[in-house]
Structure formats: C-alpha cells, structure tokens
Amino acid sequence: MVGIRKLKKIWLDGRLVDWDSAQIHVLSHGLHYGYSVFEGIRCHDTPRGSAIFRLDEHLDRFYNSAKVYRMSVPFDRATLRQACIDLVRANGVPEAYLRPIAFSGYGQMGLDPTQSPIQVAVAMWEWGAYLGADGVDRGVRATISSWARIDSRSLPPQAKCSANYANSGLAKMEAVSGGYDEAILLNTQGMVAEGPGENVFRVKKEVVSTPPASSGILRGITRDTVIRFVADEGLVFQRTDFTREELFSADELFFCGTAAGITPIREVDGRPIGTGAYPITRRLQQRYEAALHGRSEEYASWLTYVEPVPLAPSISGMRSAGRSGRASREPKG
Numbered sequence: 339m340v341g342i343r344k345l346k347k348i349w350l351d352g353r354l355v356d357w358d359s360a361q362i363h364v365l366s367h368g369l370h371y372g373y374s375v376f377e378g379i380r381c382h383d384t385p386r387g388s389a390i391f392r393l394d395e396h397l398d399r400f401y402n403s404a405k406v407y408r409m410s411v412p413f414d415r416a417t418l419r420q421a422c423i424d425l426v427r428a429n430g431v432p433e434a435y436l437r438p439i440a441f442s443g444y445g446q447m448g449l450d451p452t453q454s455p456i457q458v459a460v461a462m463w464e465w466g467a468y469l470g471a472d473g474v475d476r477g478v479r480a481t482i483s484s485w486a487r488i489d490s491r492s493l494p495p496q497a498k499c500s501a502n503y504a505n506s507g508l509a510k511m512e513a514v515s516g517g518y519d520e521a522i523l524l525n526t527q528g529m530v531a532e533g534p535g536e537n538v539f540r541v542k543k544e545v546v547s548t549p550p551a552s553s554g555i556l557r558g559i560t561r562d563t564v565i566r567f568v569a570d571e572g573l574v575f576q577r578t579d580f581t582r583e584e585l586f587s588a589d590e591l592f593f594c595g596t597a598a599g600i601t602p603i604r605e606v607d608g609r610p611i612g613t614g615a616y617p618i619t620r621r622l623q624q625r626y627e628a629a630l631h632g633r634s635e636e637y638a639s640w641l642t643y644v645e646p647v648p649l650a651p652s653i654s655g656m657r658s659a660g661r662s663g664r665a666s667r668e669p670k671g
C-alpha cells in the first residue's frame with residue numbers, strides 16, 4: 339500500500355487481527371453508499387510513553403455521528419476506548435494516527451442502511467503532519483474552492499460521515515491541480531466555512547476568530563483545543579462569520595485539525611497573509627506541542643496513557659495499577 343507502512347494489528351469487530359487479515363466484503367453497504375462514520379485521533383510520545391490526545395472527546399463525537407445516522411454501534415464506549423489503547427500497545431508505535439470507523443457491512447444492498455449489520459474497526463498508521471512538516475514551519479498556500487461546503491440541510495457537517503469527504507475530495511483535488519496546498523471552502527451563504535479536513539482561524543489586531551458551528555463546519559477537537567489556548571494566552575476570541583476578503587486582510591491565518599496540527603496559511607489565492615511572521619500562531623503551536631507530548635501540566639487531563647499508570651510508592655502495595663487516562667483525573671501529588 340503506497341504511503342502507509344504496514345503495522346502489526348488492526349482491531350476489527352471486537353478483536354485484534356493481523357494487519358493483512360483486516361478484510362471486508364466488496365458488497366459492504368457503506369462502501370457503496372457512504373454510510374460510515376469515523377474519527378481521526380492521534381497518539382504521541384511523551385516522557386511516560388505513548389499517550390492518546392483527547393480520546394474521550396473523539397469518542398463522544400464518534401457516537402454522536404452514529405446517532406445522527408441512526409447507526410447502532412455494536413460496541414459500547416468502554417470497549418472502543420480500550421480497543422484504541424490496546425491497538426497502540428499491540429503495534430508498539432508511540433506516534434500514530436488512529437482511525438475508528440463504523441460502517442454498514444455486508445448484508446443488504448439498497449438505500450436503507452438499517453438492513454445491514456454495522457461493522458466497527460480501529461486502524462492506526464504512522465502519519466506526519468497532513469499538510470507537511472514544512473507547512474507547519476513555513477505555512478501553506480491555500481485557494482478558495484469553487485465547491486461550496488456541504489450544507490446541514492443536505493449532509494450534516496457536524497456528523498463525521500464518510501460521505502462528507504466526497505465534497506472535501508472535490509475541493510482538495512481542485513486545489514492541488516491548481517498548484518495549491520489546500521482549499522478553503524465557503525458555505526452556501528458565501529461565508530468562510532473550513533478546509534477539506536481542517537478548521538480555519540483568523541488573527542486580526544490580536545483578536546483570534548473562527549467561524550461558528552452554524553457556518554457548516556465540523557466542530558473540530560483541535561479547534562476546541564485552540565480556543566482554550568487562546569483564553570490561556572489572554573487573547574480575545576470571537577466565534578464569528580467572516581468573508582473571503584477578510585481572509586486576505588488577516589494578520590495571520592491558520593488551519594487546525596488532528597491530521598494537520600496547527601498549520602499557518604501564508605497565502606490565499608496569491609495574496610500573502612500579514613507579514614509572514616505569525617507571532618500568535620507560533621505561541622499556539624508551542625502550547626499544542628507541549629500538550630500533545632505531555633510537557634504541560636495544564637493540559638495533562640487531555641492525555642490517555644497507553645501504558646498503565648505507575649503508582650505512588652505509598653499505595654503501590656494496596657491496589658493494582660490503573661489504566662490510561664486515570665492519572666489526569668486523580669488528585670495531583
């Protein structure tokens with residue numbers, strides 16, 4: 339498979355199977371009609387081993403997406419949570435991208451998905467910054483897409499359904515074939531919505547803004563993370579619609595998402611953005627890196643450690659070691 343290094347295991351329908359054995363039928367319903375919901379999660383190396391970032395928030399969104407599509411996921415939340423942890427441990431790769439997915443499987447064809455069994459998988463692979471490490475450093479060149487972002491009256495953007503990504507793919511292909519790194523999609527009202535797989539932020543006179551959920555975006559978990567960072571930096575934040583020309587006049591722009599991280603946008607349709615220095619974006623990137631890699635006590639509760647939490651010496655004989663994520667909920671010593 340081009341671009342992805344094979345790892346050892348994939349979790350499929352309740353058990354860890356060998357990478358090459360994670361097969362599904364060609365008549366899987368979701369393959370034909372896009373009836374699948376998924377997540378994109380990352381784990382990172384930290385001083386205490388691999389830790390999954392904001393796993394619980396990703397699982398919340400996963401089950402919410404399934405609910406929108408009347409999809410009854412045949413595994414409960416605790417099982418999928420443990421599947422993610424077990425998978426990272428089984429593959430022995432501390433830094434990776436995890437992809438839980440639930441989809442209508444092999445059973446019945448036709449447009450009523452409720453007649454097919456729901457299958458669930460969690461795969462993981464090693465994935466660098468989606469828009470490139472160079473993009474994270476120097477910024478990317480974006481273009482406004484001629485494709486409008488999906489509208490909640492036709493495909494609900496807040497449910498992370500595979501079908502949404504046909505719209506993203508059209509925008510991405512158009513951008514790349516035009517010589518750009520990434521697209522920015524406007525909504526059907528002509529206001530800025532998001533990138534094909536990232537949210538968009540604007541900085542103007544030290545005010546940081548991003549379009550509201552009602553603009554037709556996926557409510558990104560990185561977006562939420564950045565909003566917290568903006569507050570912690572003592573900056574003013576606004577959820578507000580903005581127009582294409584307000585992109586051009588920004589001091590700084592950036593994309594953010596689990597795959598892309600925080601990636602500055604240095605140019606939109608040939609117009610350079612600000613001075614190219616990105617002082618605020620850099621501050622947010624630094625906080626993000628510290629949070630992901632377990633270097634920030636402030637954001638420790640966002641990490642789920644893959645290896646059992648070491649116990650304090652005074653209580654180690656009294657109870658067995660807890661599993662990941664527990665440390666952040668326990669009183670800090």
Ligand SMILES: Cc1ncc(COP(=O)(O)O)c(C=O)c1O
Pocket residue numbers: 378506532533534535536537555556557558559560561594595596597
């Ligand atoms: C369309 C879209 N917008 C935004 C995002 C960013 O979301 P998150 O930060 O939760 O990865 C993603 C990625 O999942 C996406 O696919």
